[in-house]
Amino acid sequence: MAASDSLSGSWTGRYDYDNVAYGTPVTFDAVLTETGATLRGEVVEPNSFRDDCADTLLAVLIGTRQGSRVQFLKTYTDFDNGEPPLYVGHVNPTATRIAGRWHFPMNPGVKGTFLLARTAQAAVRRTTSATVERVIDA
Template sequence: MSGSDNLTGEWDGTFAYPDVPEAGPVTPFLARLSEAGGVLTGSVIEPNEFAEGTVRATVCGSRIGKSVHFAKTYHGAGWEYRQTVLYYGRLNDDGTRIAGEWQIDHWRGPFEMTRDPLPAAEVSVRDKAEAGIER
């Protein structure tokens, strides 16, 4: 695995709803992810669609090759956010974009997350660490 494939870091994202009258707007979010051995954990913050302020959630999932799967569970956000959201996506070749689909019951829509590429020096250090080579 190259350093650019590790999902650890900050990701800017958006998710969209189906094109139906009762659906919400395109929603931005910030995800802070950590990946170790293909296990994905982290947190998300996004605007509250039903009140002022923001809502927070935790992320738990996995990455196998380029496939990324995770569940987003909201905490203390009110009854509108009671259901866990499932995300199914694919990482691009340079490790800077994940795109796919989210799902809650019969609701589903697209999502996308992007991040800046890692500097070459950081990729080299990460590759060595993952290979068990001392610096």
């Protein structure tokens, strides 16, 4: 894995429920930091399921990356959500998208898909960095 393949940076995403009875799709923003095989992040999303919380929810991601496979737990900071959902996905070859599935291990009926994409700002930083590296190497 090259340094330019790091998942660190700004992302935008969406998670969907397999069963719409549990909820509608939710968009969110994330900032990820990859250090070695460890993946950490912070998520901000609209509150779509907790009447006792503010309009915006915050969560922390903690997980790992092994090659193209990523896995992380999402723990909300605004409330105790008991069992955090587990996300398992794969990074595309250019490290600009992560897609996969999420579920609650002890509540298998609540599950769905997710997609993360680098934001334009993060993509510009990656392109600029890659161009600088090529100029230096030339």
